[in-house]
Amino acid sequence: MRIAHFCDSHAGRPDGVARSAELTVRLLRAAGHKVDFHRPDPLLSPHGVRSVPVPLRQVRVGLPFTPAPADLVHAHSTGPIGMTGFRAAADWGVPLVMTWHTDLLAYADLFAEIPVGAAWCAVRLGLGWSPREFLELTRPGAVRRRRLVALGQAMFARMAVAIAPSDKAAAGFAPFRPAAEICVLPTPVPTVAPRPARTGANVVLSVGRATAEKNPELLLRAYARVRAARPDARLVLVGVSQQRRHLARRITALGLDGHVQVVPPVPHDAVAGFYRAADVLAFASTTDTQSLVLAEAEAAGLPVVVADPELGVRPGAVGAARFTCAPTPDAFAAALLRMLDDDALRARVARDGLAAAAAYPPEVFLRRLEAIYYRARS
Numbered sequence: 422m423r424i425a426h427f428c429d430s431h432a433g434r435p436d437g438v439a440r441s442a443e444l445t446v447r448l449l450r451a452a453g454h455k456v457d458f459h460r461p462d463p464l465l466s467p468h469g470v471r472s473v474p475v476p477l478r479q480v481r482v483g484l485p486f487t488p489a490p491a492d493l494v495h496a497h498s499t500g501p502i503g504m505t506g507f508r509a510a511a512d513w514g515v516p517l518v519m520t521w522h523t524d525l526l527a528y529a530d531l532f533a534e535i536p537v538g539a540a541w542c543a544v545r546l547g548l549g550w551s552p553r554e555f556l557e558l559t560r561p562g563a564v565r566r567r568r569l570v571a572l573g574q575a576m577f578a579r580m581a582v583a584i585a586p587s588d589k590a591a592a593g594f595a596p597f598r599p600a601a602e603i604c605v606l607p608t609p610v611p612t613v614a615p616r617p618a619r620t621g622a623n624v625v626l627s628v629g630r631a632t633a634e635k636n637p638e639l640l641l642r643a644y645a646r647v648r649a650a651r652p653d654a655r656l657v658l659v660g661v662s663q664q665r666r667h668l669a670r671r672i673t674a675l676g677l678d679g680h681v682q683v684v685p686p687v688p689h690d691a692v693a694g695f696y697r698a699a700d701v702l703a704f705a706s707t708t709d710t711q712s713l714v715l716a717e718a719e720a721a722g723l724p725v726v727v728a729d730p731e732l733g734v735r736p737g738a739v740g741a742a743r744f745t746c747a748p749t750p751d752a753f754a755a756a757l758l759r760m761l762d763d764d765a766l767r768a769r770v771a772r773d774g775l776a777a778a779a780a781y782p783p784e785v786f787l788r789r790l791e792a793i794y795y796r797a798r799s
Contacts (some may be wrong), residue, residue, distance in 0.1 A: 422454050422455070422492050422493065422794065422798075423447065423454070423455040423456075423457070423491045423492045423493075424449060424454055424455070424456050424457070424459045424491055424492065424493050424494075424495055424647055424684065425456075425457045425459065425488055425491035425493070425494050425495070425497045425506065425509065425537070426442060426445070426446055426456060426457065426458045426459065426460075426497065426506075427459045427460075427488075427494065427495070427496045427497065427498070427502050427503050427505060427506030427509075428442040428458070428459070428460040428496075428497040428498055428502060428503070429460070429461065429482075429483060429497075429498040429499075429500030429501065429502045429503055430442065430460065430461075430497075430498065431460055431461035431462060431463075431472065431481045432460065432462060434479055434480075437522065437608070437709075437711065437712065437713045437714075438497055438498060438523070439460075439489050439520045440608070440689070440713060441497065441520065441522065441586070441608040441713070442458075442460070442497045442520075443757075444608060444609070444783070445495075445520075445608075445790065446458045448783055448786070448787045448790075449787070449790075452738055452787060452791070454524065457488060457491060459483075459486070459488055459502055459505070460483075460502060460584075461481035461482070461483050461502070461504070463481070468475050468488075468755040469488065470483040470484065470486050470502055471483070471484045472484060478663070479662065479663070480595050480701040482500070482501060483500065483501045483502040483505075485501075485505075485584070486487055486505065488505065488506075488509050490509075490513050490515075491509075491513070491515065492515055492518045492798065493515050493516050493518065493794055493797060494506045494507075494509055494510035494513075494515060494516070494518065494759070495518045495519070495520070496517065496518070496519045497519070497520050497522060498522065498523070498534075499523075499525075499538065499542055499576065500538060501541075504541075504542055504545040504546070504627075505650075507519070507546065507576070507579055508544070508545065510579070511579065515798075516581035516582070516797035516798055517579055517580050517581055518580065518581060518582045518583075518584065518793065518794065518797055519576075519580050519582075520584040520586060520606075521583055521584065521585060521586075521590060521594070521710070522586060522710055522711075522717045523710065524590075524593060524708050524709075524710055525539075525569055525573060526566055526569055526570070526573075526593075527573075527634070528634060528708065528735070529561075529566070529569055529705075530561050530562075530565075530673075531632075531633050531634050531708075532634075536558040536559065536565065536569075537558075539558055539568070539569055539572050540555055540558055542572060542708070543555070543572055543575075546572075546575055546576070546579075547573075548572070548575055554568060554571075558605075561644060570596045570597065573597040573722065574597050574598060576597075577594070577597045577598070577600065578600060578601075579603060580599070581602065581797040582601055582603075582604055582793050582796070582797050583599055583601045583602070583603050583604070584604050584605075584606045584709070584793065585603060585604070585605045585606070586605075586606065586607050586608060586710050586711035587605065587607055587710055587711040587732065587734065587736075588605055588676050588734050589710060589729075589731040589732055589734075590605075590640055590710040590711065590740070591603055591605050593710070602793075602796070604793055606786065606789055606790060606793070607711055607716070607736035607781070607786075608711065608713060608716075608736075608786070609716075609736065609781055609782060609783045609785070609786040610713060610716040610717045610720050610778065611783070612720055612778065612779075612782075613693045613696070613717070615723045615760040617697060619700055619767075621654065621700075621741075622653070622655065622700065623651050623653050623654040623700055623761055624654075624655050624657060624698060624699045624700045624701075625634060625644060625647065625654060625655065625656045625657070625699070625701055625703050625757060626656075626657050626659065626695055626696070626698075626699035626700075626701070626702050626703065626718075626723075627656070627657070627658045627659070627702070627703050627704070627705070628659045628660055628692060628695065628696075628702070628714045628717075628718075629659075629660050629706070629712075629714055630660060630661065630662070630663060630664075631658060631660075631661045631663070631664050631665070631668045631683075632664050633664075634671055634706065634708045635705065635708075636670070636706050636707060636708075636728070636748070637658075637664075637668060637703040637705065638671065639705045639728060639748060639749075639750060639753060640656075640658075640703055640753075641656075641671055641672065641675055641681075641733065641754055642675065642750035642754075643703070643705070643728075643750045643751075643753035643754040643757060644656045644677065644678070644681070644703070644754070644755075644757075645675045645677060645750075646750060646751065646754035647754050647757050647758055647761075648677070648680060650754075651758065651761065654680075654761070655680060655681075655682065656680065656681045656682070656703075657681075657682045657695065657699065658676070658681065658682065658683050658684065659684040659686075659687065659692065659695050660684070660685070660686045660687070660692075660796070661683050661684065661685060661686075662685055662686055665683065667685075668683065685726065686700040692717070693717075693721060696718050696721035696723045697721060698719065698721055698722075700724075700760075700761060701723070701724050701726055701757060701760045701761060701767075702714070702715070702718040702723050702724070702725045702726070703726055703728075703753070703757055704725060704726065704727045704728060704729070704732075705728050705748070705753065706728075706729065707728065707729045707731075707748050709732065711732070712732065712735075714737050715732065715735075716735070716736060716778065718774070719771075719774025719775065719777060720761075720774070720775070720778035722771045722774065722775055723771070723774075724744070724760050724766075724767050724770040724771050724774070725743060725744065725758045725770070725774065726744055726745075726746065726753070727743050727744065727745045727746070728745070728746055728747070728748040728752075728753045728756075729745065730745040730746075730747070731747060732745070733745045735773070735774065736777065736779035736781045741773040741776070741777065743770075743774075744756065744760065744766070
């Protein structure tokens with residue numbers, strides 16, 4: 422089968438969309454499928470798309486291009502390249518499969534590019550909105566949400582299959598009233614070297630951006646409470662590029678200078694070392710649709726505390742839920758302290774995480790994805 426994948430995240434960008442798309446393409450090619458992978462690529466490797474960087478952001482915008490026909494289109498995003506995939510599927514008369522990685526409604530009030538991108542998507546889809554309807558995207562709150570829901574409904578109407586990377590993401594499809602088949606298919610993570618015995622250093626780890634959608638304020642406020650109870654506790658933030666000055670100001674304001682280590686993005690292979698050196702992973706975001714960080718930490722045997730009960734279900738898990746709490750500083754701090762202090766809880770959470778990772782290897786993901794493709798084409 423020839424499959425055309427469309428993704429707006431460029432190679433090396435530290436986000437789950439890029440890594441999920443890369444892994445998917447790699448597995449399909451290893452299984453013998455012909456895969457065209459269209460994404461921003463400054464080096465213009467085969468099927469790479471010419472692009473321009475966005476100042477002050479780790480984003481590249483793909484320029485117009487003409488892809489070669491394929492038997493099926495799989496889109497991973499709704500930027501310029503993703504929307505080219507939408508148009509290509511319609512032009513070629515082939516099924517469109519999309520993995521819905523980003524919570525469109527949750528991000529709209531956090532990033533100015535979401536409403537701008539939504540307007541562009543409406544144009545590309547030929548929705549025929551009036552000027553008044555486009556202007557609704559500039560009004561935060563219920564008005565903008567209504568217009569984004571209309572856009573989402575138009576997108577879902579064009580899909581043969583909508584892939585949700587988690588049960589949480591699938592539940593978030595409800596406002597769009599999708600007619601497409603809905604499949605929950607999390608991205609698998611590779612196995613890593615076993616984590617050594619705990620050092621007892623009370624290292625709290627966070628991996629990912631420190632921008633607003635990742636809720637760093639909740640993390641810092643919770644850690645301040647943890648440190649009040651455990652003065653030796655350290656917080657390590659890995660992957661911070663944007664908003665470093667704002668983060669530094671908040672660390673100072675909370676009296677945490679000298680107790681928080683801020684690490685810029687590192688090669689993905691190096692992140693495993695941080696998992697092995699930590700005592701608990703603190704996950705503060707409430708907008709993520711799956712978070713590969715959680716699965717990676719679990720595959721390394723690192724206990725995880727998640728401040729989003731909707732992400733409580735592990736890929737591959739049978740009944741054993743993640744250790745979650747309410748997204749408040751007091752609840753998050755209490756959960757982190759319990760994980761640091763309760764050896765039996767730590768052992769159980771680590772064991773359940775390892776079992777879930779083992780039960781959901783890449784081979785399982787590939788079989789399920791191929792089944793989705795074949796159903797879409799039938």
